[in-house]
Amino acid sequence: EAGVVQSPRYKIIEKKQPVAFWCNPISGHNTLYWYRQNLGQGPELLIRYENEEAVDDSQLPKDRFSAERLKGVDSTLKIQPAELGDSAVYLCASSLENPDSNTGELFFGEGSRLTVL
Amino acid sequence: KNQVEQSPQSLIILEGKNCTLQCNYTVSPFSNLRWYKQDTGRGPVSLTIMTFSENTKSNGRYTATLDADTKQSSLHITASQLSDSASYICVVSAWSNYQLIWGAGTKLIIKP
Numbered sequence: 001e002a003g004v005v006q007s008p009r010y011k012i013i014e015k016k017q018p019v020a021f022w023c024n025p026i027s028g029h030n031t032l033y034w035y036r037q038n039l040g041q042g043p044e045l046l047i048r049y050e051n052e053e054a055v056d057d058s059q060l061p062k063d064r065f066s067a068e069r070l071k072g073v074d075s076t077l078k079i080q081p082a083e084l085g086d087s088a089v090y091l092c093a094s095s096l097e098n099p100d101s102n103t104g105e106l107f108f109g110e111g112s113r114l115t116v117l
Numbered sequence: 118k119n120q121v122e123q124s125p126q127s128l129i130i131l132e133g134k135n136c137t138l139q140c141n142y143t144v145s146p147f148s149n150l151r152w153y154k155q156d157t158g159r160g161p162v163s164l165t166i167m168t169f170s171e172n173t174k175s176n177g178r179y180t181a182t183l184d185a186d187t188k189q190s191s192l193h194i195t196a197s198q199l200s201d202s203a204s205y206i207c208v209v210s211a212w213s214n215y216q217l218i219w220g221a222g223t224k225l226i227i228k229p
Contacts, residue, residue, distance in 0.1 A: 004160070042206050042219030043161070056216075091160055108160030
């Protein structure tokens with residue numbers, strides 16, 4: 001079974017440029033998460049989807065970040081315009097159920113490392 | 118405020134030795150506690166998930182314990198191997214809003 005697939009793995013852009021990340025979750029997983037992880041820190045949730053609905057986007061900087069999950073399957077995360085402080089690893093994860101369930105185990109992709117110059 | 122604190126921040130041990138990583142949390146209401154292993158440049162991988170009623174759970178050479186009264190958990194690694202070098206992250210799920218509270222992780226280095 002294929003895991004969570006993310007692309008690109010690495011992206012280097014200049015500040016003020018746009019960037020987009022793509023995620024394809026494990027087949028059948030209804031819940032999809034986007035996290036941002038800075039070096040030496042734990043992941044921080046940006047947005048959580050239940051199917052195509054964004055159920056928690058309270059930590060998403062909506063002035064420059066946007067996300068979508070069309071048809072409740074794959075998802076894209078966009079930053080426009082990027083700032084120096086956006087340099088981080090952007091992780092996508094999926095789960096079969098919500099985190100309260102013992103089957104709500106999160107499966108992560110390899111991440112997309114963004115460097116903003 | 119819901120928080121998860123891990124100690125030590127980093128740890129270096131020799132191959133073959135045992136070690137224990139600590140996690141203290143102030144998350145309420147508690148749902149479950151997870152330990153993840155994250156290799157450098159990779160996404161986290163789940164090691165264990167424990168609910169309120171579970172005191173201990175093993176996954177090969179990894180054994181996690183949970184004391185819900187003191188709000189503490191530990192991850193014990195037995196007979197460490199070079200491949201155990203990674204960051205180990207403790208995550209606590211809050212019941213009311215499905216929120217996952219992540220610790221900063223312990224960076225473990227195994228030396229030959």
